[in-house]
Amino acid sequence: MSDAPADTDCLFCRIVAGEIPAEVVGESGHSLAFRDVNPQAPTHVLVVPRRHVANAGEFAEASADELADVTLLARTVAQAEGLGGDYRLVFNTGAGAGQSVFHAHLHLLGGRAMKWPPG
Ligand code: AMP
Secondary structure, eight states: OOOOOOOTTOHHHHHHTTSSOOOEEEEOSSEEEEEOSSOSSSEEEEEEESSOOSSHHHHHHHOHHHHHHHHHHHHHHHHHTTOTTOOEEEOOOSGGGTOOSSSOOEEEEESSOOOSSOO
8 A cells, every 4th residue: 555645635635534423334444334324225334444555556556565455444334234246336536537536446335235236
């Protein structure tokens, strides 16, 4: 992982720092999980690395271990939410694909039927 300091203009850095409130549902040494404010499913949680990195590709390049940590925390939260093994994980990458916050975050979605392809 890069040693980039928290970006004071970054919404998710500020949530990680506790400067902006969020409903935290899980955490690990490297990652934080909190509910999305505009949920698209009964369970919609964002799992983010604590350190700032812009998107999933940069995240993987910086630290495969910390990328795995985000994925494992998503599984832990899914189990705590009663989803069992039925959930969707999404990294939107780039504005054209719907990324609006440029601090990597894994969407954990579940609790309803998930169509595929997503459209
Ligand atoms: P994306 O569009 O993939 O970048 O996802 C950003 C997500 O952040 C969206 O689903 C938003 O609803 C969510 N979001 C924006 N602001 C907050 C916030 N303050 N707390 C929790 N989720 C947020």
